[in-house]
Amino acid sequence: MSETVLAAAALSKGFRSGEDTVRVIDRLSFTLSAGQSMAVIGRSGSGKSTLLNLLCGLETADAGDITVADQNFEVKQGVASPAATCQWALLRKRTIGVVFQEANLMPAMTLLENVQLRASLAGHRAGGEMHWLEQLGVGAEAHRFPDQVSGGQRQRAALAMVFAMHPEITLADEPTGSLDRQTAEEVADRLFEVQRQTGCALVMATHDQALASRCDHCLDLGEGG
Amino acid sequence: MLIRAMTSHYRRHPLQLLALALMIVVATMLWTGVSVLTGQARESLAVSEESVAAREAVVRADGQPVTVEDFVTLRRAGVCVAPWLETALGDPARRVIGIDPLAMACFDVPPAGDSAVGVAGELTGDPFVDISEVTGGSGRAEQSGQLSLLISPDTEFLPEGYQRRSFQLGPATGELADSFLLNLDALSLLVLFITGLLVRSVYHLGLAQRRSSFALLERFGVTKSRLQRLLAMELTLLTLICVVPGVWLGQALANRLGQGFGLALDSLFDLSLYAGEDTPVPWQAGLVMLVLVLGVCLVDRLIPERTGYQSKPSEPAVLPWWVWALMVAIGVEMVIWAFSLVWVFVGTALVFTGIGGLMPGLLARSADAVARRQSPGAPLGRWRYRELAVMFRQLALPVVALQFAMATVLAVQALVTTFEDTFEQWLAQRLSAELYVEIPESASAEGGSRTLADLNGLGDWHHVRRGKVQLPDINAEGEPVTTDLMALSPITSLVTDWTLLESVEEPWTALSSGGVMVNEQLARRQGLSLGQRLTVGIGSASLTMPVVGVYADYGRPAAELLIDGAGLPDDFTPSFQSFSVNPGERSVKDIGQRLKDEWQVADLVIRDNASIQALASQVFQQTFLLTRAISVLTLVLASLSLLVMGWVFFSTRSWYFHLLGIWGLQPDAVRAQLRRLALLLTSGVTLVALPLGVWLTWVLVSRINPLAFGWSLPMAVYPGFWVELGVVMALIGLVIAWLIGRQLNGQVSLRPGASLAGGGER
Structure with missing residues (x-):
């Protein structure tokens, strides 16, 4: 049995809407082992991005436990302590890689420099970044700026950045949402391929049923709220 | 409904509207203040010149002092003569002049100026009082103080036993006054130029953020020309609203600053010469600002091929770098070799224009070069300098305006300080x-x-x-x-x-x-x-x-x-x-x-001589105070602009600071990056302003003064002031960082703004 790298127990999160509180995640529990992948699906507003935010500490749950790489975060009354905030930042720096639908790159830096920056923040010495760009199929564009390459190439570079930091967990928020079908499939192929090679866990929020079906697990948030 | 859609941006970002309004108000205030001061100074000095030049007195040929009997004799002989009785009235520091308004009636030009005395009117001005107040009703004017008898310069006949002689009211300041007026005129033009740059930059930055809304409206069928008309109307309305308080504030500012100048002139010439009291509201200054704001903000709409709101907030230089460099070279040569003031001014304008065109690109390239030199092991440093390069490109107009404003302040400070030192020393020698x-x-x-x-x-x-x-x-x-x-x-x-x-x-x-x-x-x-x-x-x-x-x-x-x-x-x-x-x-x-x-x-x-020296110094100090005040206000305006622009610009880049936080940088470390970047921005501008300021100082003391007045001042620089200015700029940088830091304090989102799709601006 593989080691559990990410787990949530009775996780809840709601937002105030006027006088009411809309609960988008209600007592959600799951576990994910190293090398496994999980798709998070659901309609718009069902809480997919919110869940990803909770799993990397960018938002704080109202209640519940999150365990990331043996570090447990128990939340009470929806407030994160300063120590927990620091711990989450450290996890995002070295353990959790995050990819969004777009704008993952610093626009004033080349693709290679972006990868170098991300790897350096994760504490890795300069040297292997070019390898990841080539792995993701954008080695030839390494010295171009983000606005000089296509959307698909930018997403591949964003994935290269994440893998260059050797994460234990990758959170991807609709990573192919802004791409055409063919490019989306190419990017997804690369993502799963490198995820398998590196053995990291992958949590991916998506609307795309085909993409979700390629994951080991599927978490349906339904209508949300 | 369309207007509601048009203005929805400002409803969502009221601070941006406030910033633009503030810029127009402050720019109008500054321009109005400068215009009013220049006008008042010019009128005051003209009155002083006229008054001093027109004055002649009659003296006895036997050398004896004139008396009331002499006044009577001359009046009976039909000579237009007026008594002028000067005394201290108990307080040696307060000189009072007693005159007879009735006797003044035969003078074409009232010697005390309109503001002090009307023909046969009431005396309200200080130091002028009715002669009866000085004599205490005794009628023996010559016993109450020093009596002089003024005659009109048109007087042709004098009875036997009397001679005419010039009546000196105080030391002549003619050429220095001209120098002062020249400085004020030059400063006025520079202020207008800088305010134009600043207002344009703030307006276009806001416009750039509304691009997507306009594009959407266009897709909904609203024509481009209708959008442009609405934009022009919006700006006209905003400018009209802002110009009114700006004019009022400018007049208040000018009156406050001008009073000191007026008092000094009064003391020096013993006349109420200050022409700044009860001046009408200077609406012309407001009109100039209205035209300027509309002109600089809408000029792109008037050029057919550039029509559209798609233009970026700060367009890259439209000319190649070598054209700007050539302008600088020609300008410098012109200033060095010019034989007349006009060419010095043209040369200086060329240098400023050339540097304005060159500098943002040069600064951006320098930042890029420093970024390239950062080792791969220090990518955060590289990112910082790359972002700095982006800022220099995107904030080109406010950066150039701030550079010019700082250079002006540096030059004026050096000129004034040198002048004060030199003049004090020279006056002490002469007296x-x-x-x-x-x-x-x-x-x-x-x-x-x-x-x-x-x-x-x-x-x-x-x-x-x-x-x-x-x-x-x-x-x-x-x-x-x-x-x-x-x-x-x-x-x-x-x-x-x-x-x-x-x-x-x-x-x-x-x-x-x-x-x-x-x-x-x-x-x-x-x-x-x-x-x-x-x-x-x-x-x-x-x-x-x-x-x-x-x-x-x-x-x-x-x-x-x-x-x-x-x-x-x-x-x-x-x-x-x-x-x-x-x-x-x-x-x-x-x-x-x-x-x-x-x-x-x-x-x-x-x-x-000591009191003469004190009076002369007082006049110079007041004139310098005015010049300094104007240049410092220009700097305040430029700093305010950089602050607003920096804030708005950093807001558009805030996602990338969030990104650093998402990548695991602690909030304090993100804020530290923000501070370093803001400080790099303001200190970069300070650094490039220094040589321009020193050059401008040299132009003022070594080229303009000799050509205008025949003498030059020693060239001096004041590094202590550079440090003071650097500290002010650092504070502005820290305020920008603090404002953006506050925005970053909230919870970050994993959703970047839609405007960042496509790789973001670099």
Whole structure:
């Protein structure tokens, strides 16, 4: 049995809407082992991005436990302590890689420099970044700026950045949402391929049923709220 | 509905609207203030010049002081004459002048200016009061203070026993006043230029953020021309609303600043000369600002091929770099070699334009170069410099405006400080004697000299003779060129301590041995240098003398030469003579009495040089205060603009700071990056402003002053002030970082803004 790298127990999160509180995640529990992948699906507003935010500490749950790489975060009354905030930042720096639908790159830096920056923040010495760009199929564009390459190439570079930091967990928020079908499939192929090679866990929020079906697990948030 | 959609951006970002409105208000305030001050100063100085020039007094031919009986005699003879009674009224620091408004009625120009006295009207101004207040009703004016009888310059006939003579109200400030006005005019233009840049940059940054909304409206079928008309209307309305408080604030500011200047002029000329009271609201300044704002913001809409709101907030330079560089080179050459002021101004404008075009690109390239030099192991440093390069490109207009404003402040500060130091030193030299005694026309100067020489315990003194001498040159009308002569004897420590611009060894000994000293104006006009021999016609003699020194002569443009009075030919007739005296152990009263006895006159003009020096210094300090205030206000405006622009711009980049947080940088570390970047931005601008400021200082002191007034000032720089300015700029950087830091304090989102799709701007 593989080691559990990410787990949530009775996780809840709601937002105030006027006088009411809309609960988008209600007592959600799951576990994910190293090398496994999980798709998070659901309609718009069902809480997919919110869940990803909770799993990397960018938002704080109202209640519940999150365990990331043996570090447990128990939340009470929806407030994160300063120590927990620091711990989450450290996890995002070295353990959790995050990819969004777009704008993952610093626009004033080349693709290679972006990868170098991300790897350096994760504490890795300069040297292997070019390898990841080539792995993701954008080695030839390494010295171009983000606005000089296509959307698909930018997403591949964003994935290269994440893998260059050797994460234990990758959170991807609709990573192919802004791409055409063919490019989306190419990017997804690369993502799963490198995820398998590196053995990291992958949590991916998506609307795309085909993409979700390629994951080991599927978490349906339904209508949300 | 369309208008609601158009303005929805400002409803969501009210601070941006507030920032634009604030910029227009402050720019209008500054421009109005400068316009009003310039106008007031020009009018005040014109009144002062007219008043001083128009004044003549009548004196008795026997040298006795005039009395009330003389006034009666002259009036009965039909002469337009007015009494002028000057006294201290108990407070030596408060000079009061009693005049008779009824007697003034025959003067075409009321000598106290309209604001102080109307014809036969009520006297409301200080220092002017009705003569009855000074005499206390006794009717003996001459016993209550120093009585003079003013006559109109048009007076042709004087009864026997009376002579006319000029009536000096105070030291002439003519050329210095011109210099001041020239500075104000130049500053006004620079202020207009800088405010134009700033308003345009703030407006276009806001416009850039509304691009997607406009594109959406266009897709909904709203035509581009309709959108542009609505935008123009929106800006016109905003400008109209903002110009009104701006004009009002500017007038209030000018009146507050101008009062000091007015008071100083009043003290100096003993006249109420300040033309700034009760001035009408300067709506013309508001109109100029309205035209400027609409012009600079909408100019792109007037050019067909560039029509559209798609233009970026700060367009890259439209000309290649070498054109800007060529402009700078030509401008510098023009300033160095120009023979007239106009070309110096044109050259300076070229240099500023060229630098404005070059600098953002140069700064961005420099930041990129530093980024490239960062080691791969320090990618955060590389990111910082890359972001800095983006900022220099995107904030080009405010960066250039701030650079110009800082350069102006640096130059004005250096000019003013140098002028103050130099002028104080020069005035102290020129007025080193405590007393100045005018030698009456009927008196024997030799007798006076003997009297002073025989007085035991008297300090140093010298006899000053002034007149005209002929130079060998012939002017365009075929007449010989004349110049002013000042002859001093004996040569004492009153002059030997002068700081000379150039001199031979032992210059004062050389002067006594038949040398000549020339003022800077004469040296420049005649191209004279040390050792060169100068031939001048003095009286009937022609003397050839070596130039042994060049002395500074600020405040008046006339060329002048200085010789030892002992070498004057006997037939030289001075136009004016005086003694400069340090009383030493003697009292002023004693010295005055001895001279009165010698010359058999009842009254003498004895001037206290210390008070003259204090008054003159006061005027200069006020003029400098004005110049400094305007330049500092310009800096405030430019800083405010950078603050607003920096804030708005950083807001558009805030996602990338969030990204750093998402990538695991602690919030404090993200804020530290923000601070470093903001400080790099403001310190970068400071660094490039320094050389421009030093260059502008050089242009002011070494090119504009000599061409305009014939004299130059020593070139000096004040690194202490550079540090002060650097600290101010650092504070602005920290405020920008603090404002953005506050925005970043909230929870971050994993959803970047839609505008960042496509790689973001770089």
